[in-house]
Amino acid sequence: MNSMQQKFATFDMNNNNSKQDMCPKKPKFGIMFDIDGVLLRGKTPIPGAAEALKALMNKEETEYEVPAVFCTNGFGLREVKAATLSDKLGVKVNPDQIVMSQTPLEMFHEFHDKWCLVSGPEHDGGSKRVAESLGFTKIITIEDLREAYPYLDWVDRTRWPNQQVEDDDSFPTIEAIVMLGEPIRWETNLQLIIDVLVTQGKPNQPPCIEGPQLPVLAVNMDLQWMAKANIPRFGHGAFLVCLENLYKKICGRDLEYTALIGKPSEITYEYSQKLIEEIATGLNMPELDTVYAIGDNPLTDIYGANMFNLFLDKKRREIEKKKREFELINASPKVGRRSRSTSDAKVEQTNHNSTDSHFSLHGDITNVRGIKRCTSVLVCTGVYKPELGDPNQTIGEDEVFQNSELEPSISPVAPPPTKRKDSVIDHGHRDLPYTEEMTRADHTVFDVKRAIGKILELENWKY
Numbered sequence: 204m205n206s207m208q209q210k211f212a213t214f215d216m217n218n219n220n221s222k223q224d225m226c227p228k229k230p231k232f233g234i235m236f237d238i239d240g241v242l243l244r245g246k247t248p249i250p251g252a253a254e255a256l257k258a259l260m261n262k263e264e265t266e267y268e269v270p271a272v273f274c275t276n277g278f279g280l281r282e283v284k285a286a287t288l289s290d291k292l293g294v295k296v297n298p299d300q301i302v303m304s305q306t307p308l309e310m311f312h313e314f315h316d317k318w319c320l321v322s323g324p325e326h327d328g329g330s331k332r333v334a335e336s337l338g339f340t341k342i343i344t345i346e347d348l349r350e351a352y353p354y355l356d357w358v359d360r361t362r363w364p365n366q367q368v369e370d371d372d373s374f375p376t377i378e379a380i381v382m383l384g385e386p387i388r389w390e391t392n393l394q395l396i397i398d399v400l401v402t403q404g405k406p407n408q409p410p411c412i413e414g415p416q417l418p419v420l421a422v423n424m425d426l427q428w429m430a431k432a433n434i435p436r437f438g439h440g441a442f443l444v445c446l447e448n449l450y451k452k453i454c455g456r457d458l459e460y461t462a463l464i465g466k467p468s469e470i471t472y473e474y475s476q477k478l479i480e481e482i483a484t485g486l487n488m489p490e491l492d493t494v495y496a497i498g499d500n501p502l503t504d505i506y507g508a509n510m511f512n513l514f515l516d517k518k519r520r521e522i523e524k525k526k527r528e529f530e531l532i533n534a535s536p537k538v539g540r541r542s543r544s545t546s547d548a549k550v551e552q553t554n555h556n557s558t559d560s561h562f563s564l565h566g567d568i569t570n571v572r573g574i575k576r577c578t579s580v581l582v583c584t585g586v587y588k589p590e591l592g593d594p595n596q597t598i599g600e601d602e603v604f605q606n607s608e609l610e611p612s613i614s615p616v617a618p619p620p621t622k623r624k625d626s627v628i629d630h631g632h633r634d635l636p637y638t639e640e641m642t643r644a645d646h647t648v649f650d651v652k653r654a655i656g657k658i659l660e661l662e663n664w665k666y
Contacts, residue, residue: 389442509579
């Protein structure tokens with residue numbers, strides 16, 4: 204058993220205390236939970252959340268019998284989020300089940316040894332510690348930059364230097380910008396990030412907007428999110444809107460992102476899929492057909508699930524194409540095969556192997572393959588607020604909302620009565636424009652407890 208499989212040893216179903224006798228067949232599905240607006244509001248549990256998770260566990264409620272991961276656009280260390288969920292819900296959650304918004308940055312090795320300006324929150328570990336946990340080794344914080352160039356941050360006069368100071372000419376040139384979430388002082392972060400962009404990483408030099416832009420990695424595109432208040436709060440997407448518009452106004456061109464991470468980014472769903480596969484391997488599940496994504500925001504959770512399905516379809520076609528090519532190579536005459544050079548044969552074998560493990564982000568460590576679909580389930584306890592008269596009402600592909608004249612708002616602000624289906628407030632990111640198809644869930648239910656009930660019914664997997 205390798206190290207990644209050992210991580211999920213706690214999920215082993217092959218023990219005498221499991222419900223295996225009561226549930227003769229193993230599940231063929233996994234579940235990807237959003238957290239804010241689905242399981243918690245702030246740090247307050249949403250009614251039914253604990254029961255929903257316990258329905259996936261063994262009789263003793265100590266181990267999961269269905270692979271489950273918790274994928275959030277929130278910021279922080281996995282260990283902190285897992286401890287919070289375990290404490291607030293009274294249900295065991297392993298840190299290796301957690302996918303924070305920034306977690307997939309672990310894979311961006313080409314930036315880990317570059318001087319990166321890191322912007323983000325200071326709770327749940329803080330931006331520097333979180334960046335270190337992801338593998339970044341040359342971290343420059345916004346505060347580091349302020350100290351090196353003390354006259355850049357000019358809005359708050361209480362932060363001006365008390366005496367004449369000089370810029371630090373030895374300060375390293377910034378090579379990339381990494382934004383991990385909404386910062387505390389927006390005016391400071393906006394100003395200094397723009398300064399770095401327009402000076403090619405050296406803010407004490409004159410602006411130079413010609414040539415290529417510095418790489419920008421941004422995490423979490425949520426314009427708003429559901430916390431403790433009864434209306435949504437600004438998310439990191441709101442900060443990005445400010446940055447994008449300032450940059451375009453100053454430079455006359457769009458800000459370009461090297462990568463956008465977090466839901467609805469397909470890379471976040473791919474990463475979550477691999478964690479589910481790894482857990483399924485630890486559970487000795489021979490098949491894993493479907494991943495269910497439960498969320499409260501059509502523009503992140505549902506958009507991302509639908510985009511991931513497009514990604515799966517594309518990769519499935521690529522794999523089938525490679526397999527056909529490989530079969531043709533093997534079917535070629537033996538003389539032809541002998542005449543090929545050894546290096547040619549190695550190249551062909553390498554291409555086949557890389558295709559066969561195409562979806563693996565952590566190496567070929569799973570024995571579960573062939574996920575066919577990511578099925579989305581939208582709940583109404585967070586950002587999304589349709590008109591539902593009965594909490595038990597479910598809305599399938601062929602059903603309509605109570606007020607069929609109106610499009611269910613994808614904005615947390617309800618549209619005026621005059622707004623019809625052709626008028627939608629788009630709160631999505633600039634680079635992911637709204638389409639009705641991409642934000643339409645496979646199933647809509649009132650809360651996560653009913654979502655799990657729907658999934659177990661669809662899978663015919665009940666106790």
